[in-house]
Amino acid sequence: MRARIENDVLFLHHEDLPEFKKGGSVVRNSYFWALRSIAGKASRYGDWEYESEVWLALARMLMSFTESGYLGFRETVLEFPSCVEIPEVLRDVSTWE
Numbered sequence: 001m002r003a004r005i006e007n008d009v010l011f012l013h014h015e016d017l018p019e020f021k022k023g024g025s026v027v028r029n030s031y032f033w034a035l036r037s038i039a040g041k042a043s044r045y046g047d048w049e050y051e052s053e054v055w056l057a058l059a060r061m062l063m064s065f066t067e068s069g070y071l072g073f074r075e076t077v078l079e080f081p082s083c084v085e086i087p088e089v090l091r092d093v094s095t096w097e
Contacts (some may be wrong), residue, residue, distance in 0.1 A: 002097070003078040005087070009040070010050040010058070010078075017048060018075065027070040034061050055089045062093040 002013035018032040036042045038057055041049040050058055066076040078094040080086055086094045 001075065001078055003080050003094070005080075005084065008052045010052075010055065010090075011047040012050070012078075014043075014045060014047050016075075025070075027065075027068065031065050031071060031075075034065075052087075055087065059090050059093050066093065 001016035004011050004013075012035075018028055018035065020029055020032045035048065035058075038050065038054045038061070039048045040051045040054075062076050062078070065071055066073065076093070078086075078090060079097045080094060082096045084096075086096075
């Protein structure tokens with residue numbers, strides 16, 4: 001998922017976020033609700049925002065879904081621009097574009 005940080009707020013690109021689908025995959029829908037539940041702002045057509053206070057929880061959640069093997073690697077890893085230093089708390093679940 002494409003990610004960026006501005007003023008200690010992590011933004012996840014709206015096109016990379018999981019979609020909730022009624023009757024869809026239980027894992028994918030659970031992933032959607034888990035990500036949405038800790039977002040500071042999660043608008044339908046905008047980027048989702050995560051304050052630095054929840055980054056540890058976000059990292060643990062991403063790692064858990066990555067290790068489950070039910071979702072693709074690109075769906076559960078944060079992709080930052082190459083010019084950005086990735087915060088330590090997010091390094092285990094992040095890469096550069």
